Amino acid sequence: MNGTISNEAFDSASGAGSFDCTFPDGDATSDVAIQLEDSDGADSNLASKTVSIANVAPTVTLVGPTAANEGETKSYSYTVVDPGVDTFRLLTGYPTCGLNGTISNEVFDSASGAGSFDCTFRMATPHRMLRSSSKTRTERQQPGQQDCDHRQCRSDGNTGWPDRRQ
Numbered sequence: 001m002n003g004t005i006s007n008e009a010f011d012s013a014s015g016a017g018s019f020d021c022t023f024p025d026g027d028a029t030s031d032v033a034i035q036l037e038d039s040d041g042a043d044s045n046l047a048s049k050t051v052s053i054a055n056v057a058p059t060v061t062l063v064g065p066t067a068a069n070e071g072e073t074k075s076y077s078y079t080v081v082d083p084g085v086d087t088f089r090l091l092t093g094y095p096t097c098g099l100n101g102t103i104s105n106e107v108f109d110s111a112s113g114a115g116s117f118d119c120t121f122r123m124a125t126p127h128r129m130l131r132s133s134s135k136t137r138t139e140r141q142q143p144g145q146q147d148c149d150h151r152q153c154r155s156d157g158n159t160g161w162p163d164r165r166q
Contacts, residue, residue, distance in 0.1 A: 006020045007020040026052075027053065060080050104118045
């Protein structure tokens with residue numbers, strides 16, 4: 001058996017009993033069994049069950065502000081809850097401050113899974129904002145006007161930002 005037995009109880013008058021098993025980290029199997037002896041010294045049959053132990057994924061909780069002004073640095077922390085006895089590693093690319101943030105002061109404890117980091121935020125430039133959305137051709141485009149990605153094409157064939165004087 002891979003588990004730890006606790007809360008054993010047995011009533012010899014009724015023959016009823018129970019116990020709890022706490023299992024280590026999965027994925028694994030463990031055989032849980034019980035066998036008794038009567039007062040004459042005769043052994044009972046062996047009653048057993050094979051228990052499949054599943055590895056439960058950890059749960060991460062992130063704590064920190066949800067708003068920032070341009071140029072501000074905000075601090076974030078995180079904790080991990082995992083029923084198993086695990087060590088942890090950060091996945092590639094995490095933690096992250098997103099497209100408009102820069103990470104600094106990163107701390108991580110692989111034994112507990114706890115950590116912290118700071119994000120310094122900047123405003124998105126118009127070029128960055130346009131790149132994140134997709135341009136769709138509309139019927140308002142002039143005949144012969146070419147698609148210029150995230151920029152608008154001018155009638156002289158050059159590309160640039162839209163002329164707001166129209």
